[in-house]
Amino acid sequence: MVITTQLIQVIAILISFLALGVAAWLYTWVKAQPSSNARIAEIGEYIRKGANTFLKREYLVLTRFAAVAALLILVLLPKPIWKGDIVSNILMAVSYIFGTVLSALAGKIGIQVATIANIKAAEAAKKGIKPSFMAGFRGGAVMGMAVVGTSLLGVTLVLMIVGDATSLLGFSFGASSLALFAKAGGGIYTKTADISADLVGKVELGINEDDPRNPAVIADNVGDNVGDVAGMGADLFDSNVASMAAALVMATSFGGAASQSAVSMVFAYAAIGLLASVIGVATARIGKDGDPSKALNSSTYVTTAIFAVLTAVVTYLFNFEWRIWGATAIGLLVGTVIGITSDYFTNDAKPPVHEVANASKSGPAFTILSGFSYGLLSSLPALIGIALSALLAYKVCAPLGEGYGMFGISMSALGMLSIVGMIISNDAYGPIVDNSRGLAEMGGFGEDVIATADELDSAGNTVKAVTKGFSISAAGLTVIALLGAFMSEVNTAAVEHGLVEAGQKFIDNFDIMNPTVFFGLIVGLAIPAVFSAMLMLGVDKNAQRMVGEIHRQFDTIPGLKEGREDAKPDYEKCIEIATAGAIKELIPAGLVAIFSTIAVGFIGGAQAIGGFLTGNIASGLLLALLMSNAGGLWDNAKKYVEAGNFGGKGSVAHKSAVVGDTVGDPFKDTAGPSINTQITVVSLVSSLLAVLFIQFSIF
């Protein structure tokens, strides 16, 4: 069995390299696409420079954070250096740094390809849907393949070299802590620029979205890259690593052959997920005038089907437990159902979007109220789905022995995330074609080309809602599994510190009726709320600042409003405001999440942390689903009105719908998706510090 495990790990590494190879090939392909327009090249260069500047400054701040964190880990974890052996601490710190570096790399690669693919897709839009789609999609796929390839590679290497699941938590924490700040910073940047550009440009002056006169237009396009590409990449890198880490921590705790088999399954399934994504990406096709949403969705379903079939084959060949395969399949199935219900609430062909657009006729307050209400309603199917998949996965696997129920839940999360390669490809496609639409307009490519780019852009929005449903739900299941990981860390540490005899358990439940658990739970509820509030207030404040700057430029630069040839807006100034604001705001929100965990742990010990994590999951899931879906709904309600319904552009309904869209922007692109990462970070901090919490706590 040991041989099998190693064989599978080697195969996983090979498939990782295959994915990285495909990424390299796709990158070359994208780069080889024609681009000749000088104006676009110039603007594209602005965007690339802006994005790289931001990334550099962000990573500079994060390097300092990571250095401090690594130092603390070196001194304290897995055991305080004066109690344990230095080698374990060094390995843990190195794993942590390795996690941060790979996560940062994921963001960097994304920016690198996205800022090329946007130009290519804009240029290709002249020739029609098909070539433009391929440029956008393959650009996104570079990111997808690279992120999933490196995450699988990283996890495999850490486990093979260090050979210890706790170090995996360190690696995962490295990825998460970086993702937390990258997502928050990128999210604040992108929405600061987006809202400000729209507010002054579209709403006040009535000029087009990507009119080059608008001083914030470049910052807006930079934002798509640093928020939706780099931030999202770091985020999904983190989710993917965390789900594998949670499964592996539990798999290694079984001991002996059972562990070997469980570990093998994790790697086998993860590798198959990546392989399925590679095939899905490679086979993605669109007809000459095909529907880009259908093309994106169909390759997602192809990936899903390949994953289901291949895992069944491997389970049969290697004689794995069918029950565990069942748990994985449940995750995959429920993920698909959740994706479809999220789509229902955000698709502009469905009643909720129509209702919100209709309500907009009566003014912006009605847009907000109805959209917010549908956002709340949309949480129901997703929460039922998550609850059912956790329950079923547990029940299916529990008969295999102690600990298998929780392991089943973690495999269910892995099943949901199996197609993460496709998810990232689709997600990164969005900002690339959004950028290319902007470039087409700024380059003066004419109405037809812009219409083509518009169609590709709107497909990106629709698909995004589905993939977001997947990733929030998977994060939910992963943190449930991490709760199990936390408990097993506590019990291991308690034995090591002589708090209980070997073979005995320090804790074996988190009882809601225990007041310490309850205390943690109620406090935990507040954290995702405070975290998202801080991010949104960051956007709110920065955007006000940037709106002031745009007004200043239009007022003081002669001829800018009229579009005189010689009147150049000062793009850099807006880029600087977005950058400085995001850098300033990203740290406090992240620290609140980390320090509140530490405070609760030292107040109430392990039991309080069990409650605290549950509270975080509870309010985190609720808020993330509400914000993502309400945001997507408002966005599409605006587009639905713009398409000529309820009075079309310039009507009362349109003005109201724009307010909804503006509120929804930080909901869906700043706060909502960051909550995933926040709850993962909290879970990982808890597991890592479990050893300290059980020794030093007030209650």
Added chain:
Amino acid sequence: MVITTQLIQVIAILISFLALGVAAWLYTWVKAQPSSNARIAEIGEYIRKGANTFLKREYLVLTRFAAVAALLILVLLPKPIWKGDIVSNILMAVSYIFGTVLSALAGKIGIQVATIANIKAAEAAKKGIKPSFMAGFRGGAVMGMAVVGTSLLGVTLVLMIVGDATSLLGFSFGASSLALFAKAGGGIYTKTADISADLVGKVELGINEDDPRNPAVIADNVGDNVGDVAGMGADLFDSNVASMAAALVMATSFGGAASQSAVSMVFAYAAIGLLASVIGVATARIGKDGDPSKALNSSTYVTTAIFAVLTAVVTYLFNFEWRIWGATAIGLLVGTVIGITSDYFTNDAKPPVHEVANASKSGPAFTILSGFSYGLLSSLPALIGIALSALLAYKVCAPLGEGYGMFGISMSALGMLSIVGMIISNDAYGPIVDNSRGLAEMGGFGEDVIATADELDSAGNTVKAVTKGFSISAAGLTVIALLGAFMSEVNTAAVEHGLVEAGQKFIDNFDIMNPTVFFGLIVGLAIPAVFSAMLMLGVDKNAQRMVGEIHRQFDTIPGLKEGREDAKPDYEKCIEIATAGAIKELIPAGLVAIFSTIAVGFIGGAQAIGGFLTGNIASGLLLALLMSNAGGLWDNAKKYVEAGNFGGKGSVAHKSAVVGDTVGDPFKDTAGPSINTQITVVSLVSSLLAVLFIQFSIF
């Protein structure tokens, strides 16, 4: 000790009658105040008629619901009629009906006095702040004394006559189920009318809030009464009964002398709370040009101090447990702190309101984003307060023996609610002076009188935020205690049905790691979200309908817009729309809460319900705090701009702030405060049906 208990119960009954006597005296006093203006009498009559019509139709629907529920109770509870004795079932059904009747009565009394006090307060406003304040406050106090008097009387009688705590749950469920619908229906009514009147009147036509030309103006004033008076009265009647019921269920479970002592304490403290409120109401005074907010707050603090001192004296005299007094004092103290922090987030002298008003300069999207963010932030201190008081109350009382920890939490809730008489008085003061402001304007009393009425009105808003913080937190602690009550019901039922031996426990924890508990928890999260979404969509839809009707009247009634003498708006039509809409929408939302509990119970049994209740508490607390505080904040931000800041009336900031206020209206007056009742109902349904859930469930 038995004699002491009975003595205390008799004293409780006497104090209840004292409170009812004070209510009757205050009612006579209010009625005796002068009122001579014919125009006001006419409009006042419209309002009274509208409110009573709504109440009649609402109670007709609720009678049918209550009849069905009573019949089901008769057949099934506490045991199915074919298994138990018919007498218990009859007693339970009668207790249930008694609860619904008293709750309905509370609403009816409130409407009766409020629709007189509004006229008197308007008339008195001619003579200045003092007489108008006294008319408004004493009108509110009638409601406060009547509600708390009947609730204490009802609970005491049920326990003395039936002698069984489970019937108390039936009584409490009667009160809650009625409150659920009354609060939902009243909340939909009031905000439908308020939003529509403001939107067309203030925003579109630029006429004053209570301009008699506006066809919705009477409906708006009716709404204040049916929502904020009748609905709120039923709601706090329910909270008060539920907190006593939870404490008494646990007190009676101790057995023997311990039970007697605990039961005595519950009644003694509840009676003292009522007595303290009577004194607080009787001593409320205001100087000739005094500050009404200060007068309201100072009588609240007086009540609090009297309660703390008197309970200490009684604890000393009767030799009660000081630890339990401690738990009560913790609740009182934390309630005050939570009230102060809620005030911080909604007071127009504090930074959050200024920030939101300032953000409004940049447009309505910024008003919404910043207000929503502060609403999220405001949940932090309240949640920490609730968590701490639960933890401390438990830890203080746990040394007294098994079950005392949970009993401590229920006493802590009782401590928070001890001043409920004052809370209701202050809460009912709000809509009365709001109405009187309207009457003063419609009666043409001139600028000075309206300014006086305005000042009294705005004091009502400030105080409301504080009392809401209290009541949400108390509801939170009560439902935590009800979780304990549910567990003890389950264990009692399990013994009776032979599932376990006598003295053994069927369940002794709700372990978050148990997938059935977790399943319930995640599903439970969705219920308050769905419930509040349904209410808000109800408001949204009805308000759109009413806006249409107001437009129709202004368009088709000649001379109405210009204010010609002979042009009369059709007030009844708007009242009819609000009534019909509210009646139609109130039932489904309530049923969702009840049926989802039943579904989860029959799927996952007692463990799933334990999780389900926790999920309800979690998302219920978060959403209720968010909505109440964000709503109050937006309201005051609008008032702050109207006071001349950031451009004052008519500026961009003002228009944006009005959007915020409109969104906040159903947040704070429809959905937010209904969630309290919803989570209480869910808890009570669970306890009542515990016996069925443990026998018939899938998992």
